[in-house]
Amino acid sequence: MAAPPRESERPPVSLLTAPTGTGRARPAAVGSGEHRPEIDGLRAVAVLLVVTYHVWLGRVSGGVDVFLMLTGFLITASLVRAATGRGIRYGAFLARLAARLVPTAAVVVLATLAATWLFLPETRWREAPGDAVAALLHHTNWRLALNSVDYLARDDLNPLQHFWSLSVQGQFYLVWPALVAVAVWTARRGGRDPRSPLLVALSAVLVLSLAYSVLMTRIDQPWAYFDTGARLWEFALGGLLALLPLGRDLPRAPRVALGWTGLAALVLCGVLLPVSSVFPGYAALWPTMAAAAVLVAGASGSEFGADRLLSLRPLRYLGSISYALYLWHWPLLVFYLSLTGRGLATPWGGAAVLAVSVLLAAATTPVADRLAALGRGGGRKAVRRGVAVALACLLPVLLTAGAWAGFQSAERDRWERLLADGRSYPGAAAADGAQVPDRPVYPPLVWAAEDAPATYDDGCNQTTAAPEVITCVYGVDDPVRTVALVGGSHAAHWFPALESIALDRDWRLVNIVKGACLFTDAPQSYRGEPYTSCAEWNRGVMAELDRLRPDTVFTTGTTTSLDTSIGYGEEQVVDGYVDRWRELGDMGIDVVAVRDTPRFRFDVPGCLAEADPDECTSAPEESMAPVSPLEEVEPPPNVTVVDLTDRFCDRDACRPVIGNVLVYWDSSHIGATFMRTLAPELERRWARAEGW
Structure with missing residues (x-):
């Protein structure tokens, strides 16, 4: 949520002001400083919508968009007044903002770090220091945007993810003063009213940003949601x-109707629109235009006007603490849901979260206000005081996050030394009777999500959004054999084993992978929608293989689920697999079709963080067919079938830990460490099947 100046601080307002007794608004110059009490009430409604939808409905309300629009409304007027007076003092402007915004944010982030360590499982610790730094240095939105295009990103609630809107706001604060200053400077040079070039500039920003927002929302909505460029129009x-x-000469009755219409539309936005999946785009015009209607209606002069409701003291008070209320409610909700194991709050549990959030906001806001007062004024002393306040609050949190990150790095080095003793961590070799000493599980749960194939860090696996074929080559320059790894993420997790074999046998390994995309020309879906980029990618892959002509394509021969909506226990040879293998045979390319690996109904590291390995097993039949579906089809002569299910499961259970090595880093993807221990057995079975 953005945090525009509170009306209690008497920021400059729009050309609309309170109406006279005739029911018509009297004009006022921008920057007149006249008080608009209904804005505090509007902020209260917006924050109550945000909190209510988060806590009880698990949805997004559109309230954040209202705060972004209000920020533009209040800050633009403030900057215009400064620019047409003594000029915009950029340093003083940022110092005042920092003194006002940083103290509360720093307290919330520090408390969240402490609560994360105390109450959340180890699997949630790895990202905590980075999330804290991103929150305070205003780049949480880009951190989340990058995760939004990562097919393998974890779905755990991040207790600091709500700082994304503050990050967007912080980036706005950096560029908006320059925009206003240039417009005013241009006007002065031409002897014109400074509002004219500024109107042109803001109109251009609105049109361009809204067009970009609509386009990006259609192309990649999760990215657009956090993209600052897609939000600037608000x-x-x-x-x-x-x-x-606007509305300067509007009579009382239409003013009353406009106010209530805007308020009702704002309240109903989250009910009628799937905000989290269609915003920002043109859909975000709904809450912003609804709030704009309330602003244009202004003070109606009627006891039946919406402004009378919005000007009530309780709502105005909630508006005055809305910034802190927004900051506190989300981490409290995340910890409540984590501790209770719920997906949504109960009525009483949610009420407790809201009550504690209000109490904490009421306690922290006055302290923050007193600190913010040190940064007010335009002199150098005020600037220095504002900077000192911000740094005094920032440094303890940044040092805490840095110390935690340093501790994690030292632990990583210690674990790497332990892993060097291969006898302690045989992994898949334990099935051959290798002795397994009593050692802690590797990788530690806090780093489980990092145990993915190196191809992800190398940028070699295509995202779900893009259709272009990415090809990365590993191994030797003059290979004895070239193997292409092709398919989705369940093909990708075989890379560490294949790389070990390739290095041992002087092969070249070509990685051609796309998230959630099976190697077939049959229609596929992703998250319930037609997966068109996958179809285009598959066509490109066949063209690339025709060009490369590898000796072998290594790919999955079955899949346990075509789409997460289907569920488990659906292992099958996918339509189009056999036809694709025949196409490769016609090109003179051999195929190794490996049976898919078992899936779990739960996040494996998350389970292990709270229970023993024996309590985190999965029955084979939950995801695997009783007999491999590859035995029920007649593969072409160029196909070699490999099945290593017995290395993951015995007759009764699929294990989360084998030979002291964590097998899965989520619910279905095999960790790179375990896969490397599986390489010798994969090599033996492959060699036996092909008669090396």
Whole structure:
């Protein structure tokens, strides 16, 4: 949630001001500083919508968009007044903002770090230091945007992810003063009203940003949701409202109707729109235009106006603490849900989260206000005081996050030394009777999510959004054999084993992988929608293989699920697999079809963080067919079938830990460490099947 200045601080307002007794608004210059009490109430409604939808409905309300628009409304007017007066003092502007925003944010982040260590499982610790730094240095939105395009990103609730909107706001604060200053400077040079070039500039930002937002929402909605460029139009809309005399001559009755219509539309937005999956785009016009209607309606002068409700003291008070209330409610909700194991809060549990959030906001806001007062004023002393306040609050949190990250790094080095003793961590070799001493599980649960194939860090696996074929080559320059690893993420997790074999036998390994995309021309879906980028990628892969002509394609021969909506126990040879293998045979390319690996119904590291390995097993029949479906088809002569299911499961259970090595780093993907221990057995069975 963005945090525009509170009305209690008497920021400059728009050309609309309170109406006279005739029921018509009287005009006022931008920056008149007249008080708009209904704005505090509007902020209260917005934050209550955000909190209510998060806590009880598990949805997004559109309230954040209202705060972004209000930020543009209030800050634009403030900057115009400064620019047309003594000029914008950029350092003083940022110092005041830092003194006002940083103290509360720092307290919340520090408390969240402590609670994460105390109450959340180890699997949630790895990202905590980085999340804290991103929250305080205003780049949480980009951190989340990068995760949004990562097919393998974990779905755990991040107790600091709500800082994304503050990051967008912080980036807005960096560029908006320059935009206003350039517009005013241009106007002065031409002897014109400074509002004219600023109106042109803000209109251009609104049109371009909204067009970009609509386009990106259609192409990649999860990325667009956090993209600052797709949100700038909301600030520009608020800025235009601060400059244009909309509704100046509006009579009382239409003003009352407009206020109530806007307020009702705002409240109903989250009910009628799937905000989290269609925003920002054109859909975000709903809450922003609804709030704009309330602003244009202004003070109606009627006891039946929406502004009378919004001006009530309780709502105005909630508006005054809305920034802190927003910051506190989300981590409290995440910890409550984690400790209770719930997906949504109960009525009473949610009420407790809300009550504690309000109490903490009420306690921290006055302290933050007193610190913010040190940064007010335009002199150098005020700037230095504002910077000192911000640094005094920032440094303890940044040092804490740095110390935690340093501790994790030292632990990693210690574990690497332990792993060097291969006898302690035989992994898959334990099935051959290798002695397994009593040792802690490797990798530690806190790093389980990092135990993915190196191809992800190398940028060699295509995301779900893009259709282009990415080809990465590993191994020797003058290979005895070239093997292409092709398919989705369940093909990708075989890379560490294949790389070990390739290095041992002087092979070249070509990685051609796309998340959730099976190697077939049959129609596929992803998250319930047609997976068109996968179809285009598959066509490109066949063209690339025709060009490369590898000796062998290594790919999955079965799949346990075509789409997460299907569920488990659906192992099959997918339509189009055999036809694709025949196509490769016609090109003179051999195929190794490996049976898919078992899936779990739960996050394996998450289970192990709270229970013993014997309590975190999965029955083979939950995801695997009783007999391999590859035995029920007649593969072409160029196909070699490999089945290593017995290395993951015995007759009764599939194990989360084998030979002291963590097998899975989520619910279905095999960790790189375990896969490397599986390489010798994969090599033996492959060699036996092909008669090396």
